[in-house]
Amino acid sequence: MIGTADHPIVRRDPLPRPGLALIGDAAMVGDPVPAVGCGWAFRSAEWLADATAAALRDGASDAALQRALRGYRRAHRFAERHDRLDRDEARAQPPNPVQRAIRTAAVHDPWVARRVYRFAMRAAPVTELLNPAVVARSAWVARRAPAPPAPRPAPARSDVAPG
Ligand SMILES: Cc1cc2nc3c(=O)[nH]c(=O)nc-3n(C[C@H](O)[C@H](O)[C@H](O)COP(=O)(O)OP(=O)(O)OC[C@H]3O[C@@H](n4cnc5c(N)ncnc54)[C@H](O)[C@@H]3O)c2cc1C
Structure with missing residues (x-):
């Protein structure tokens, strides 16, 4: 096992130089x-190949290749938008009211649950989950959701079976 107290989160321009x-x-x-x-490693490789394969195959001019590469940068923003939220999550702070409402609603409402699932799989853009319609519906559902059961008290020491 290798432990680390500081694992840096780094983002670079995917096209740092021509x-x-x-x-x-x-x-x-x-x-x-x-x-x-x-997943991001495989998908970014695919985005780069998709964006540039035709230009490279056809021996396109430098200008055409740069245009193709800009297509890659646009595709990569899909990952960067998810990464922006992941960076907040990495701080392990308690969920904010919007996160709480969406997570609560996802337990009770299949429409919200499907969006949370696609978001968590990074199969959908961030905006499929974080948009006014989902937030409003989640707030509505969460307000009507039954209160979660109170946490069970830890067993008294005498209840613990000897190991
Ligand atoms: C603790 C930990 C747990 C993780 N768990 C998961 C997980 O469960 N699921 C998941 O999807 N991701 C996980 N990740 C992230 C995942 O490992 C990386 O995002 C992924 O491996 C990135 O792939 P890559 O090909 O871009 O880079 P890398 O996998 O780092 O590959 C780069 C390769 O280039 C080689 N290299 C470097 N410099 C040179 C050079 N000058 N010449 C030749 N070769 C060179 C390196 O040796 C390396 O083999 C985890 C990361 C960490 C740190």
Whole structure:
């Protein structure tokens, strides 16, 4: 086991200089806890290939290749928008009222639950979950949700079976 007290979260311009494109952790190192780094690495490689394959195959001019690379940068913003929220989550602060409402609503409302699932899978853009319609519906559902059961008290020492 390797421990670390400070795992830096780094984001770089995916096109730091002409003719150079960064993918995976080279472009963006996130919090390892949500376990999404390998997905971003594969997806950013795919975005780069999709954006530039035709230009490279056809021997496009430098200007055309730069245009193609800018397409990669646009595609990479999908990951950066998720990463912005992941950085807040990495601070392990208590959820804010919007997060609390959405998480509560997701337990009771399949429409919200599906958006939370797609967001958590990084299958949908951030805006599919964080938009006024979802926030308003979540607040409405959460307000009507039954209170969660009170936490059970820890067993008294004499109740613990001898190990
Ligand atoms: C503790 C921890 C747990 C994680 N858990 C998960 C998880 O459960 N799920 C998940 O999806 N992600 C997880 N991640 C993130 C994930 O490991 C990374 O996001 C992912 O490996 C990035 O892939 P990459 O190919 O961009 O970079 P890397 O996997 O770092 O690959 C880069 C490679 O380049 C090599 N290299 C470096 N310099 C040179 C050089 N000069 N010449 C030749 N080769 C070189 C390195 O040796 C390395 O093999 C975790 C990360 C950490 C730190």
